[in-house]
Amino acid sequence: MDCLFCKIINGEIPSTKVYEDDMILAFRDIDPQAPEHVIIIPKNHISSANEINTENSKYISHIFEKIPYIAAMLNIDEHGYRIVNNCGKNGGQTVPHMHFHLMGGRGFAWPAG
Numbered sequence: 758m759d760c761l762f763c764k765i766i767n768g769e770i771p772s773t774k775v776y777e778d779d780m781i782l783a784f785r786d787i788d789p790q791a792p793e794h795v796i797i798i799p800k801n802h803i804s805s806a807n808e809i810n811t812e813n814s815k816y817i818s819h820i821f822e823k824i825p826y827i828a829a830m831l832n833i834d835e836h837g838y839r840i841v842n843n844c845g846k847n848g849g850q851t852v853p854h855m856h857f858h859l860m861g862g863r864g865f866a867w868p869a870g
């Protein structure tokens with residue numbers, strides 16, 4: 758499949774990995790928006806949040822089970838962090854393999870623009 762993040766999963770495109778197991782991969786964003794900015798993806802191709810269903814939701818729950826561990830690894834657990842999913846055109850999604858941005862090391866305003 759011609760998918761950037763699938764290529765990162767299978768090693769065709771290099772990435773700086775911060776966590777990996779059989780279901781998910783976390784790697785540093787190439788254009789970080791915060792001192793710590795990691796992309797967390799399911800290892801099966803889910804195009805966007807619109808495609809989450811009972812068959813694949815275990816990948817999503819697994820991501821959230823591991824976020825505390827990844828945040829602790831990045832040393833952003835104590836001060837907190839932002840988790841973002843962009844879905845589709847209006848959501849600002851640019852890579853059509855569902856992912857969460859985990860960002861920390863600075864504060865974020867809310868509401869966001």
Ligand code: 5GP
Nearest residue numbers: 772784785786787788796843849850851852
């Ligand atoms: P989206 O806009 O789809 O929510 O987020 C896509 C993210 O992937 C962006 O933050 C962008 O910087 C990141 N990104 C795009 N291409 C690459 C790449 O080849 N390697 C890495 N590590 N990140 C990428």
Ligand code: ZN
Nearest residue numbers: 760763802854
């Ligand atoms: Zn993919």
